[in-house]
Amino acid sequence: MKLMEWSSLAEMAACAQEQGISLGRLVFLGEVRDTEGQESSIYERMSKSWQVMKEAVEEGLSNPRKSRGGMIGGDGHKLTTYLKKGSTLSGDVLEAVSRSLAVAELNAAMGKIVAAPTAGSCGIIPGVLTMLQEKLKLSDEAIIYALFAASGIGLIIAQRASLSGAQGGCQAECGSAAAMAAGAAVELAGGTPFQVLDAVAISMKNNLGLVCDPVAGLVEVPCAKRNALGAANALVAADMALAGIGSVIPADEVIGAMGEIGRAMPEALRETAQGGLARTPTGVKLAKKFLRLE
């Protein structure tokens, strides 16, 4: 079956369950068949993306700098320092949060990142996966297959809703990235394909309605912090699914609702910087300060 012939996550999960393979492996094999490519070259290509994600985490944390627009920078590093003091309220989750923040900041400072699924939401997946690799002592291979699982989830979201802030608001960008990370996390922790779907649903439900309202139209405020909180959302949703908590509304229907909410969202709240935080007094002031100065 071709990758894009699956029109729902439920079909994908049933397929994986039936074949006794992980969702990531299923999606990987689908990609190989679809593109008539070599298994090794497709694996290598994802491996390259994983490498860049790890480098982005490292670079973002160790070399904090101001963003191109000048509104953010250095918060990932700040959070890591705070975390090292050992008296946090939310514990391990912050390991992922600080990295997601650092990668989003690196993106805003014109660093090298992997769009996952977009540049504006590029921090969430690397933050969650690098933290899990250390915590669960996972091989690169396990992570690379988890990235294929995340891609499969993203493909269904793209098909049934949207991955673009201009079309669907931030729920389509950071919301999708968090759902993809939540699913990947469950897979890495040994959950079933159906638990992966529960994590996707639980994660996405909490981001429904999230608007895209960037101050000055730049990928800085509130984007970086939404990446940070997206990582926390992903990990908590994954833990809930692993605890056996199901989503009353199935993942595919949650994704459908996300698409519908996106279509109903006013244009002012879809990446145009005409509403929400962008139009607050401070947002307007910052826009004047950081935009084109002739």
Added chain:
Amino acid sequence: MAKYMSCFDIIGPIMVGPSSSHTAGAVRLGKMARCLLGENPRKAEILLHGSFRETYRGHGTDLALIAGLLGLETDDTRIKESFRLAKEASLAFAFQPADLGDVHPNTVRFLLEGETGYRLEMQGSSTGGGNIVVTEINGFPVELYGNFETIITTHQDVPGVIAQVTQVLSCHGLNIAFMRVARKNKGKMASMMIETDQSIPREVLKEIKELPSMFSVRLVGKV
């Protein structure tokens, strides 16, 4: 609208941030202009329209456009140093805010001069997710996406030229994916843009160049 067909449309591309449309797409537009100029640029006047005009500094669109003119890839970490690299490459440039009319919000117009004095005017837009479209070259309306190798001709508008060119391609077993024809004035200057599935060998270009009525032939690679 972006089409998602593969895992790598979801996880990917690998790029320099912050924005696929305002940064990665801008690099590709600059690269396209460099390819069309066909030589190292020495002077560049760059008109920015719409969202490009309003947000170019914060998105690094200016750095990205210059990086593209210098031939850098969308994932090159030197994009943020492109102004310095331009100085080293003796490329003088200036940005101007502009109203280019009823066009895509992310539109740019390049007025370029190359090292041998060749001039090029190119207009194009960044349409989202790193996708681009070039809409005008030296006054000719075009539609180029940079996803295929493309032959661009200028020739005299007389009967038979298109047949002769496609004949050359077919003799070499090259398949045409997309083709467009435009002209400035009947019987005078016309242009062809031919996007092919296969890469185009040098001798094919030479054969086309030698056809009667042909003024110029240029090959633009994928960017």
